[in-house]
Amino acid sequence: MSEVDDALIRVAGLTVRYGAVTALDHVDLAITPGMFLAVLGPNGSGKTTLFRCLLGLAEYEGRVENRARRIGYVPQIKNFDRSFPGRSVEVVISGIIGAWPGPLALRRHRERACAALAEVGADVFADRPLHALSGGQLQRVYLARALVHGPDLLMLDEPAAGVDRAGEADLYECLEGYQARNPELAVAMITHDWEVARHHADTSLLLDHSVLAFGPSAEVLTEETLRRAFGHVGHHHDLGVTT
């Protein structure tokens, strides 16, 4: 299993329980350099919980081996407080220093932050206040923040949420462009949209508490597996039990 040996992230038997609810049930998974992984599943299927485990933010049973030097993380922007008095460049610098920058840090790290914004075509609004940005623009600022350290794994939680269709298409183009320039970068992305997964991700994980399917997108995203994952929504919630 040579592809597993160079894995950035290897997950085995990952289980998360919240009281009587099992959010994740014996999940196995490997993320390798250069992979573009789409994580799909119905609402409440454990996708975000899986990400939280990979980021070390949730308690779990099982094993998560993390060999990534740096993980860049792009959270959902729909929870973002638009009244916050800040500018794009400050968000990116907060990714460099792990704190919100004051005037000194702003001067010191500005150049590097602007370079990261330029990587995602967002340098033109470096000094724009956050409340004046569209959802798509804000998403790019967060992306620049995640990329500023040159991560070897980039994780995105539903980058399409709160972004219009055009902004979403731009974002994927931007991501693919960045990955083409940095072929070792692995991308893991939570999405609801299997068309997006089919077009952009080489690998897909279909999750409904346990792994329904994991492998090349063309094999995972078949009518049959998708019906298993999404078709029962609203009827029955025990289908996640592996056969």
Next chain:
Amino acid sequence: MTELFGYGFMQRALAAGILAGLLGGLVGVFLVQRRLAFLAAGVSHGAFAAIGLGLVLGVAPFNVALPAAVALGLAIAWLRRRGLAEDTLVGVLFAVGMALGVILLEVSGANASLSAFLFGSILAIGHGDLALLAGVAVVVGGFLLLAWGRLTLVTFDRELAQASGLPVAALDYAFFAAASLAIIAAVKLVGIVLVSSFFVVPAATSRLIGGSFALVSLLAAFIGAATAVAGLVLSWYLEVPVGALIVVVQAALFGGVVAIRRIAA
């Protein structure tokens, strides 16, 4: 106007007003941005029970209220993390603290004025009170200065701060403890009822003006101190209670900025 500050009690009131204004502004920007504007009212009213207890025990009321307020702040932080809404918490604290305080004040039989606790007595600030306030300012101000960038990142986006490896829970507890300490220290000056204005209005005003969180923080501290001085000076000439006048000055400035922004927009 110089003769006004020739009096010792006015000098102490000036120093105390400036310190409380600075603290209120600096703490307030976080409270307002985090939608915790009611915290000051909750902690101050809740701590009234401790003031009453101090009177019953025959010790200086604020020696009991100070640790009690910090404990209240920590308890609120703890309950919030367990999903209890802070407006509910503050609502409970507010009423229970006052009820217990009034009962204890009566039981103590102390010859203490309820109105001094409710509305403060900035002109009656002694050297000891000022030293205590200065101590609180050093501790709380020092903490805010050291942790400003991290607290701000948590305020901006909690999840992002967590994923960046910040100890979000520890920062929460430290902030609630520091904020409560500053709030109870300011109660001595402007009283239980009026104190929340110091922790809300200058910060709310500066948010309307400042374009960055750093600038908003500095402006809030400045507005807090400047309005305290202005209220103190005006009260000398108008012969009305200082604490109440400072609050009116703060509110007038806030209203003025809102109006100017409306006209300019």
